Amino acid sequence: MFARTERLTLRPGWAEDAPQLARAAGHEAVARNTSRMPWPYALGDAEAFLRTPQAPRTPALLVFAHEGDDIRLVGGAGLHRGDEGGHELGYWITPDAWGRGYATEAARALLAIADTLGIPEVSARHFLDNPASGRVLRKLDFRPTGEQALAHCRARGSDLPAVHYTRRRAGSPALPDRFDAPPLAA
Numbered sequence: 799m800f801a802r803t804e805r806l807t808l809r810p811g812w813a814e815d816a817p818q819l820a821r822a823a824g825h826e827a828v829a830r831n832t833s834r835m836p837w838p839y840a841l842g843d844a845e846a847f848l849r850t851p852q853a854p855r856t857p858a859l860l861v862f863a864h865e866g867d868d869i870r871l872v873g874g875a876g877l878h879r880g881d882e883g884g885h886e887l888g889y890w891i892t893p894d895a896w897g898r899g900y901a902t903e904a905a906r907a908l909l910a911i912a913d914t915l916g917i918p919e920v921s922a923r924h925f926l927d928n929p930a931s932g933r934v935l936r937k938l939d940f941r942p943t944g945e946q947a948l949a950h951c952r953a954r955g956s957d958l959p960a961v962h963y964t965r966r967r968a969g970s971p972a973l974p975d976r977f978d979a980p981p982l983a984a
Contacts, residue, residue, distance in 0.1 A: 799857045801907040806900065808859040808875060808907050811848040815860060818871040819844040822892040829953035831928045832890055837953035855915055856885070861904045863895065875904040877912060880921050885912060887922040889934075901934045909938060909965070918967050923949055926959040940965040 801808040811819060820841045823829070829837035836843055852858060858876035862869050873891035880886035887908065891901045912920050922940055924931035940963035949960035 803903050803907050806903055807862045811860045816844040822871045825893050827893050828890050834952055875908045885917050885920045887920050902937050913967050921964045923960040923962045935963045
């Protein structure tokens, strides 16, 4: 599965991507904002990730930026099975590529894949101490669920408060607006 945007290519990782993946992901600032990424992140971690079989409905793609004639790995984006069994969006961008809109652009491309696959709803979450990820999610029409719960961070080795979001595919039944609902009792 591949996706191409104006500035990015999203594609499955190949064995020869391991050194570039280890460099891009090998920052504590990246790992501490993801649930599953180990820290430190070494070449062996990249090789193990790239050997992991891919399921068609849960793609894990590398994100490559096209900067002039240079094409470089700047992050990753994927859909995986969330704790509740639905699809959850995850993404990361290497620190020297922050602030360029790559996370939003890559996640938007991945959501288009989810729409093509007929996935009606995608959830996402971010650690409370990573508000930039929340801004990305809101740009992508994710809505806060009002739920804040602990989520495990492998790199930090602890459970941390996380804000939960959801997004319905266009044409799917609307989500109830939990914040505009009438009170249960007067």
